[in-house]
Amino acid sequence: MRDVAIIGVGMTKWGELWDKSLRTIFTETALLALADAGVDKIDSMVVGCMSSGLFVGQEHLASLLADSLGRIPVPAARVESACSSGGLALRQGFMEVASGMSDIVLVGGVEKMTDVTGCEATFALGTAADQEYEGYHGLTFPGLYAMMAVDHMHRHGTTREQLALVAVKNHDNGSRNPLAQFPFKITVEGVLNSVLVADPLRILDCSPITDGAAAVVLAPAELARKMKKPAVRITGSGQATDTIALSSRRDLSWLESTHLAAAKALAMAGRKVQDIHLFEVHDCFTIAEIMVTEALGLVEKGRGGKAVEEGLTARGGRFPVNPSGGLKAKGHPVGATGVAQAVEIVKQLRGEAGDRQIKGARLGLAQNMGGTGGSSVVHVFEAD
């Protein structure tokens, strides 16, 4: 396998982008990444998108976007793994370059979620759960994560305030990210008094519905070293699945797929999780980030709530988690999220993260997750 590096990244402002179509959002972002890489010609494209079918009535997406980007006849693949579609796109692109099949591969993620009603969006997102067993009973994701939260609180003593502190931390980070959908700070009191969605989760525990895209350009590491920007190598890639239905799990609040994907990615990179300087993780709900920090091994099982309270995962803490603002503040256009995590880590490892820069960061890890953890994708990045 060849070594693979990221040579360019692009992201545009996320939010409710009613004046832009899916293809416009993607194309603007992809052009930024190509400009950042200083390349015009690509050999291939991989696009992560969860459900352009249900959100905008468009499949055949990768070809459409290659066309919109003016890059036909390059091969173009769309991949889907619910909310980890972006991470999966990065992994497929990584394998394509590693195999020697292609040199310059554009990896993008995109989702246009606000062109449908709230009910339709909730249905579309619900298709990441087991529709015949979970959806049938009326379950959608706030309810599923609420059950995970109740289990975590009951067994580990995690508090309502600790959940809120995840959102407060990520909004504090996001207030320093001009591309974030919600670039402002919130308070614990604000979270606790926000509208109840699914007990114990309130609206400020939930990541939003977002339109957005993110893109990176991959190249063999050897070629990457000749490019204009410092190369960031992808040194580890791990993916794992778990039961789709929460009811099939042995442990409601343990993310086994994240645990296994991280172990694989770290082993491939020859690193321990303690070596990593910053983390971008899948905080679709506040409880998710708490469970992820445990599954990654940043803290012992059950200690994720305490960790955020103690500042372990703050920007200045031992393990900075979600310096970008995470899904919570930056937004969560589901197919784009995994790619945006890579964009943030590359910016951090290049020292281009402005006033949210983690000083001296040389190693980063991204964890992207589908559903309640039915799939997880983890990548390890190292400054070259």
Add this chain to the structure above:
Amino acid sequence: MRDVAIIGVGMTKWGELWDKSLRTIFTETALLALADAGVDKIDSMVVGCMSSGLFVGQEHLASLLADSLGRIPVPAARVESACSSGGLALRQGFMEVASGMSDIVLVGGVEKMTDVTGCEATFALGTAADQEYEGYHGLTFPGLYAMMAVDHMHRHGTTREQLALVAVKNHDNGSRNPLAQFPFKITVEGVLNSVLVADPLRILDCSPITDGAAAVVLAPAELARKMKKPAVRITGSGQATDTIALSSRRDLSWLESTHLAAAKALAMAGRKVQDIHLFEVHDCFTIAEIMVTEALGLVEKGRGGKAVEEGLTARGGRFPVNPSGGLKAKGHPVGATGVAQAVEIVKQLRGEAGDRQIKGARLGLAQNMGGTGGSSVVHVFEAD
């Protein structure tokens, strides 16, 4: 890159499978492929599916199927490129094995299309066209291919009877395939008198709406030679895109993406198209097969109609096309079609194709296409 081979194939009866869910259809088929390969443990899964979101309200599909198949926590990716999703899945699996990332990779394709109304199915299929430019004007695929047919007839003198002969040939082949949805013969007169769908295309020019799945198991060629069945190597893989919208094409009835994908796959295999003993191609409409034979270079541009009339593409002809019955008679569960083409070619190259066997076949080519050719995937297969 490592050499890659197919070590097992599986397919179940296609049709209107109202008593089976998507996951059941896929799982039964995947188990057949694993049994054929003589392996139980897989390292990874890739699934091609066009629109489980619109057809059955389920995304996060690869994880769901890994779960149903009892193979969690293996990595599982779903890929989409409209009706070439199956071919794309094969290509992604091929790259995964070639890269060294995984050894045993299960590649499946599936679509469950009959659980919605005809209108809903037509809308779902229409999402392979450009929804903002073609769908907006009320165009669906019979209309798009009808325009291609009219153009071909006008410029090249292709006749209504020649279109019918494609369907007659493929049903003749399909009558020898017990897994086909429509395993019976039809006549030219029958086609010409069948219901008009979009002038000049009649219902017997169109491939059907189908539930079905197909699966193959990939392995490094070296390992494949130690398995119980004769290995069939994938020696070439090519993919190309074209404009999604027909209105953006320079030539309405020339499939440039197929032409380019075939050139790439054949170059990789070090073969000429004249070397190939049998072809499985994307005859979603009769006119499609005629255009494909031209784009592949089996005949000169404009001569595809004449070729079928002269028997060039018949089972006993110089270039047998669609011995399986093709999409027309075998059925067209869109995400499964590209994988089923590989299944047929493997059976033929192993000499297991029963009374539709092409004698002495050692090289095969599969061409799978999305939309009106917005994407094409071509693979070359060789008996080891």
